[in-house]
Amino acid sequence: MPKKVLLAPPENVMVRCDNLVKIYKKKGVEVMALQGLDLTVNRGELMGIIGSSGSGKSTLLNVLGGLDRPTAGSLFVDGRDMLKFNDGELTRYKREGVGFVWQNSARNLIPYLTAEQNVELPLLLSGFGDRRRRASEMLEMVGLSHKKGSLPGQLSGGEQQRVAIAIALSGNPRLLLADEPTGSVDSKTAKTVLEAFRTLNRKTGVTVIIVTHDVNLSKEIDRVVAIRDGKTSSELIRKRSREDGAVSLEELERRREISSSAPPDAPSHEELIVLDRAGRLQIPKEHLSSLGIKGGDKVKVELEQDRIVILPVER
Numbered sequence: 001m002p003k004k005v006l007l008a009p010p011e012n013v014m015v016r017c018d019n020l021v022k023i024y025k026k027k028g029v030e031v032m033a034l035q036g037l038d039l040t041v042n043r044g045e046l047m048g049i050i051g052s053s054g055s056g057k058s059t060l061l062n063v064l065g066g067l068d069r070p071t072a073g074s075l076f077v078d079g080r081d082m083l084k085f086n087d088g089e090l091t092r093y094k095r096e097g098v099g100f101v102w103q104n105s106a107r108n109l110i111p112y113l114t115a116e117q118n119v120e121l122p123l124l125l126s127g128f129g130d131r132r133r134r135a136s137e138m139l140e141m142v143g144l145s146h147k148k149g150s151l152p153g154q155l156s157g158g159e160q161q162r163v164a165i166a167i168a169l170s171g172n173p174r175l176l177l178a179d180e181p182t183g184s185v186d187s188k189t190a191k192t193v194l195e196a197f198r199t200l201n202r203k204t205g206v207t208v209i210i211v212t213h214d215v216n217l218s219k220e221i222d223r224v225v226a227i228r229d230g231k232t233s234s235e236l237i238r239k240r241s242r243e244d245g246a247v248s249l250e251e252l253e254r255r256r257e258i259s260s261s262a263p264p265d266a267p268s269h270e271e272l273i274v275l276d277r278a279g280r281l282q283i284p285k286e287h288l289s290s291l292g293i294k295g296g297d298k299v300k301v302e303l304e305q306d307r308i309v310i311l312p313v314e315r
Ligand SMILES: Nc1ncnc2c1ncn2[C@@H]1O[C@H](COP(=O)(O)OP(=O)(O)OP(=O)(O)O)[C@@H](O)[C@H]1O
Pocket: 024, 025, 026, 031, 032, 033, 051, 052, 053, 054, 055, 056, 057, 058, 059, 060
């Protein structure tokens, strides 16, 4: 078999996974949590990952964060091949290269330290110079300067998560990973937590990957990748018609007419299905059922000038 040559991804790519596999072994039983996952995340992106329970979202985040090693495939983060990291490099990467926010705020915060002390603690451990100033800056960025003296128990769920975001970013990592950070707050609070991610992403340029169950929340994010059975299966891309300076007024009007049910400046999303390396597609169920096509049926595939058309076979 020819040897596969791995090239480092281009400069603007923060994360690239190719054919990533993670197998957990427990009491002799193997679970394939990632089954050849491909994913590219650009520097400075704020992206979401959705998928049902058990689809491999946390596994992916743990692998990206260096908490778990992949079983096979390739993984580059910040231009470096993570499969080649030795233990020392991995420890350094976990301490300096990446920040984590967890769903459970008890995992993010120490209950007997104030918000400010919570942000200062990792800075103290890593020997950061002006800790007090850095902690104030970070709390200000998440809109919590006025709560710096409060203990976690005196803060709301959303505020606790915003402190967690300040902590995760205090050491200035290039990559911020969040596993269901809004999982235990209501949807209104979830929006404020997401806004804190967005602000920090814009102000510092940190690349952010957020895992969420909440499809509504994912509408606030520019790009959302859906994982199914440990593989990427589709992508939702937000169309930035408002920010897109090159779009003419006529074009905006036309787009408004098309999506007349939505408010004029509501972001619209375009769903892209990812074609895997073997050329396979996962077509959304609703498309198939609207044509009466079931799994296991045969379909006709025709190549037209600029498109490939899938047709039901007449029975
Ligand atoms: N440490 C482990 N040992 C054995 N199996 C594991 C381990 N961690 C995860 N798994 C299995 O791997 C699969 C993917 O799990 P993962 O936690 O990544 O899913 P998830 O998408 O994060 O789900 P959820 O939305 O419920 O958090 C599941 O079948 C799970 O049971």
